[in-house]
Amino acid sequence: MLALGFGLTAALIWAVHDLLARKVSQGAALLPIIATVLATGSLVLAPLALARGDWAAMTGTALAVSVGYGLAYAVAGGALYKAFSLAPVRLVSPVIGAYPMLSLIVAHAQGQPVTRADWLAVAAIVAGIAIVAVAARDDAPEGYAAPPAVALGWAALAALGFATTFALGQEATRQGGELPVLLIGRLVALAAILILALALRAPIRPAPGQTWLLALMGAFDAVALGLVTAAGALPRAEYASVTSSLFGVLTVLLAAWFLKEGVRAVQWLGIGAIFTGIAVLGLQGG
DSSP states (O other), rough: HHHHHHHHHHHHHHHHHHHHHHHHTTTSSHHHHHHHHHHHHHHHHHHHHHOOOOOGGGOHHHHEEEEHHHHHHHHHHHHHHHHHHHHHHHHHHHHHHHHHHHHHHHHHTTTTOOOHHHHHHHHHHHHHHHHHHGGHHHHHGGOOOSSSHHHHHHHHHHHHHHHHHHHHHHHHHSSEEEEEHHHHHHHHHHHHHHHHHHHHHHOOOOOTTTTHHHHHHHHHHHHHHHHHHHGGGGGHHHHHHHHHTTTTHHHHHHHHHOOOOOOOOOHHHHHHHHHOOOOHHHHHHO
């Protein structure tokens, strides 16, 4: 189905984006990176959104939800870059990709039916995260800019942010127009980052030679997020959110191949458990 294809395509694009994020964020100031990625993504999206967007459909409710969507995305993106700046992909990426588990917990809190298979999938995700985290205690310290627990905290915040981002983005799409929602959300996220930089008196100019790479990352991010958000208007929109979360395991594979980040056998076991749980949640959603 189309929503599934949207999610899988977004997962592949995000995996490449996150591989680059791990590379550029190490030892670098993060606010210039985030601001440049958001700004260039907005520039890519703006002409299409302004020319083809259904702005007449943007009710007050749709606008309000879009603002919330943008703020959630600023938190998710900032936490993702922070996590990647602190620890190898094998530690943080599976945690970030576990956000469908949070969506399930929210659904349960709202009184929606949750099956035993759903909870078993959650248990597999939690067990996998625990395996990856415990195995990280034996990692060489030079691979980390902070204790693993700190990086995991930022990764968990990113997962919470992405779960909120996708839920609000798809709801805003149902309430209004897809392209306006995307543009408003990105501009709100960019404004939030610029306000934070102003409050901290932090520079937002990227490092020399990085601008083109950050612009490419911004384009990747805009396309991937657009695919997941656009799925809100399709049947079984949740498939896009769940399958897009597979970017985590793809990022681990790319990091092992291109960045030569070693992964122990026990960590592969944990990573496999996490993404098996995510896949089960997707099937249960069907």
